Amino acid sequence: MDSSPETDVKKPxxxxxxxxxxxxxxxxxxxxxxxxxxxxxxxLLLPVLAKKTYVSENALMPGSATPMIxxxxxxxxxxxxxxxNNLNLKSYSTGMEIPELIxxxxxxxxxxxxxxxxxSQPNKFHPLHFFISPDAEANNGNGTCExxxxxxVGIIRAPRxxxxxxIVLVTPYNPLNLxxxxxxSLGIVHAAFSLLNQVSWLAKDIIWLAADSRYGQYNSVASxxxxxxxxxxxGYGKIHDGNCYGTKLDMIIETEISDTFRRGGTMAAALVxxxxxxxxxxxxxxxxxxxxxxxxxxxxxxxxxxxxYLAVHGQGLRVKMExxxxxxxxxxxxxxxxxxESVGKIARRLNPQWKFGIPVREYVEGSATLVSSLYxxxxxxxxxxxxxxxxxxxxAVTMEISIEPSTTxxxxxxxxxFRGGRLIEGVVRSINNLLEKFHQSFxxxxxxxxxxxxxxxxxxxxxLLLVAPLPxxxxxxxxxxxxxxxxxxxxxxxxxxxxx
Numbered sequence: 001m002d003s004s005p006e007t008d009v010k011k012p013x014x015x016x017x018x019x020x021x022x023x024x025x026x027x028x029x030x031x032x033x034x035x036x037x038x039x040x041x042x043x044l045l046l047p048v049l050a051k052k053t054y055v056s057e058n059a060l061m062p063g064s065a066t067p068m069i070x071x072x073x074x075x076x077x078x079x080x081x082x083x084x085n086n087l088n089l090k091s092y093s094t095g096m097e098i099p100e101l102i103x104x105x106x107x108x109x110x111x112x113x114x115x116x117x118x119x120s121q122p123n124k125f126h127p128l129h130f131f132i133s134p135d136a137e138a139n140n141g142n143g144t145c146e147x148x149x150x151x152x153v154g155i156i157r158a159p160r161x162x163x164x165x166x167i168v169l170v171t172p173y174n175p176l177n178l179x180x181x182x183x184x185s186l187g188i189v190h191a192a193f194s195l196l197n198q199v200s201w202l203a204k205d206i207i208w209l210a211a212d213s214r215y216g217q218y219n220s221v222a223s224x225x226x227x228x229x230x231x232x233x234x235g236y237g238k239i240h241d242g243n244c245y246g247t248k249l250d251m252i253i254e255t256e257i258s259d260t261f262r263r264g265g266t267m268a269a270a271l272v273x274x275x276x277x278x279x280x281x282x283x284x285x286x287x288x289x290x291x292x293x294x295x296x297x298x299x300x301x302x303x304x305x306x307x308x309y310l311a312v313h314g315q316g317l318r319v320k321m322e323x324x325x326x327x328x329x330x331x332x333x334x335x336x337x338x339x340x341e342s343v344g345k346i347a348r349r350l351n352p353q354w355k356f357g358i359p360v361r362e363y364v365e366g367s368a369t370l371v372s373s374l375y376x377x378x379x380x381x382x383x384x385x386x387x388x389x390x391x392x393x394x395x396a397v398t399m400e401i402s403i404e405p406s407t408t409x410x411x412x413x414x415x416x417x418f419r420g421g422r423l424i425e426g427v428v429r430s431i432n433n434l435l436e437k438f439h440q441s442f443x444x445x446x447x448x449x450x451x452x453x454x455x456x457x458x459x460x461x462x463x464l465l466l467v468a469p470l471p472x473x474x475x476x477x478x479x480x481x482x483x484x485x486x487x488x489x490x491x492x493x494x495x496x497x498x499x500x
Contacts, residue, residue, distance in 0.1 A: 151209060299390065
């Protein structure tokens with residue numbers, strides 16, 4: 001029998017890339033299982049693959065200059081702390097005594113001082129207010145005196161600068177209930193502010209923002225930044241209101257302090273400084289660095305590197321990053337760490353140049369820090385008031401020094417003021433050397449410790465492996481549905497009754 005011409009026609013061959021895609025779709029379950037397993041393994045390997053941090057921008061030169069803070073400056077900071085504590089012990093309080101004292105000291109140190117009044121923003125979501133800007137709500141005039149906070153701002157004009165750039169120092173505090181830790185943080189920045197007004201090398205303006213945190217640390221800083229970048233001409237922000245604050249404040253404003261909103265240049269960087277007490281006795285003072293901002297944004301890695309380097313090598317502080325403490329006792333992580341450590345030993349025996357594997361303790365701590373970094377970036381909520389600066393593309397971190405309660409005595413307090421003031425001085429001096437914004441180092445990274453990071457090119461491998469099963473399964477489901485529709489519409493599927 002002659003073969004029909006249809007049987008002699010061969011099916012056209014598809015391109016290799018199409019054949020690979022068809023093979024993956026046909027075996028979607030196996031491919032998805034392999035990708036998920038490889039992705040989890042890549043995640044577990046991230047602490048091992050972390051690299052040591054380094055300063056990319058040579059102009060920063062951290063630690064290249066000798067600290068200049070003197071005994072006289074520290075003595076003035078001690079006097080300032082005593083005044084704050086004495087004022088806080090008084091029975092009456094209108095909420096303006098401490099801001100006035102801070103403003104007077106800023107003015108005495110040579111700064112241009114002004115107040116910034118802001119209204120507390122509600123934390124609850126209201127659908128009717130969704131399309132109303134915060135400025136419109138603040139200017140509605142319905143707020144009471146108790147619903148307003150007062151930031152105190154002091155500005156030092158740089159002798160070598162042109163007023164186009166500035167560095168911001170932030171100290172949050174509660175004027176109604178000032179704690180000893182907040183007084184110490186104000187005293188440290190007081191010492192740094194006093195020094196920076198005397199130096200001749202300063203090329204960027206210094207802005208000291210004493211943020212009123214009675215309604216939240218983030219709210220006070222965000223309100224000031226909003227008014228800093230979007231000036232208002234409606235008169236909002238004036239502080240001398242006799243109905244709220246009386247005549248004492250008016251007298252201070254008329255003599256030394258203005259209620260006009262003062263500005264410096266474009267912000268090069270911002271440092272939020274805080275003090276906290278630790279329960280660990282006999283340990284050296286610890287510097288905790290918080291960097292995560294809104295929507296998972298991170299500051300340039302060079303800023304964290306400079307702070308960490310000066311804290312460790314300059315002031316002898318132990319630098320820590322936020323960790324998931326519950327993971328430190330995880331038996332599974334310890335087992336995986338032991339496994340990687342054993343593999344690393346075998347690799348070094350085969351070739352001494354192969355550097356693989358880390359100690360078990362370092363792996364567990366790195367994993368706990370990595371999970372915290374992943375969680376904070378994925379959650380998208382700032383870990384401090386530094387997050388408000390990142391919304392305006394300003395690199396900022398929060399530096400929180402944890403000290404022992406015994407630091408409240410005069411001897412240790414003096415030493416602590418020296419160390420904290422020198423740390424701020426060193427960081428400001430490094431940023432002052434920059435001729436441009438931070439751009440050399442990474443913006444997309446994960447931290448496993450204060451001196452180790454994972455770049456975007458490494459952790460994206462694990463991310464892609466975990467995400468890859470989603471399009472594969474979607475393509476497989478689409479292919480199955482298409483085949484079922486074709487089978488229903490094909491002639492073979494028609495019943496014999498329809499042939500008649």
